[in-house]
Amino acid sequence: MKGLILGTLFALGGLVAFGAEQDSDQEIYYILQKGFIKVAGTTNLFDFKGQAVRHEGQLVEKDGSYTGKLLLRFVDLNFDLPGVGEVLERADYMNDKVYPTISIDLDHFTPAKKPTEIKAELAMHGATRPITIATQFEYLPPVVKVTGSFSIKQTDFNVKPYRAGLMKVGDILDVQFKVFFCEYYTENANLKISAETAAKLATDDKISVLMEKGFFGCEEIKKNLPSGQK
Template sequence: MKKQMILLFLFAGLFQVSAQKYATKTGNLKFEASADSFEEVAAENKNTSAILDSGTGDVAVLALMKGFRFKVALMEEHFNENYVESDKFPKASFKGKIEDFDASKLSASSKPVKISGDLTLHGKTKKITVNSKIQKSDDKITITGSFEVKAEDFDIEIPKLVSKKIAEKIKVSFNLPLTKM
């Protein structure tokens, strides 16, 4: 019995060591909230951080709200001061898990996966499931995908004066090129 316990702990340790963590600080996160016939409401954050545990499929993503860049500087200012209140809520985060994840089955061709977890924005957390794609090439795993959110789900108030100029559903897309840590 004692030998079996020692072998079990040794085996568990081997699997833990073989699991790799992959990360990026240059992930790309975009959102589009444009309404038809009005000025484009879109921004991009090219400094999104993310980490993937290849042993468990756990994923964590972090974006600083002031990292989003708009084509129009005034729009960026309104976004930070009036809508997401970046000084009060400086970041958005996602913590989740890739469903049925098996790193050994990854290849250079994209494979569809579902990622479920908690999205936190503007101090509110909501469970979401995202249809994504994942691929592995050499020592790099890339996760891409998109989903939609509503500002009201995160208590982000859109003044009536501009509500027709901003889409009710905000399209969010991401590209996370992760490398071994």
């Protein structure tokens, strides 16, 4: 069993303890601040896109089946056009002061089977709708790499596409992401991966895996652990 987890949640680039010890029959994979989450749309005059500067979420594995969550905060989206933040705040559009996040709950899936799509539920603007995400998985223990894409209609979530003067925002938003999740062990941490796997993660994805006495997992996670758990 992973030791000294204390039910930590990897969020906002750090590990925040919330008290309960993790169940012994499940494994938690914490999201890394690697990869990207992008949102893109169109207007009748130009296209626009934004990218999240922080990633939040986790995967939970139990009995070979995985569930997961991704959380995207509007405040963490950097857009390529000025003034988008002010538009998102408008009460007659996204109203992100009242509805600050987009959350994606991933249904049961098995990364080792490399599913080409998975079912999920997306919550935005007070509405929740089922979606299907086109996916690619790569499982390089202790890391799960997930690449995915999907499109949504704003009107499906009770959002009227923004317009100003002659400019009209299209109804469809496209989301693309490449995210990495990593598990770690502090008890019985005598696990090893091949030099080839470690080199691939370091070279391709800039992820460093530590195989030390008392710790096996990603270096980024160890850096964010509370001092008593390092």
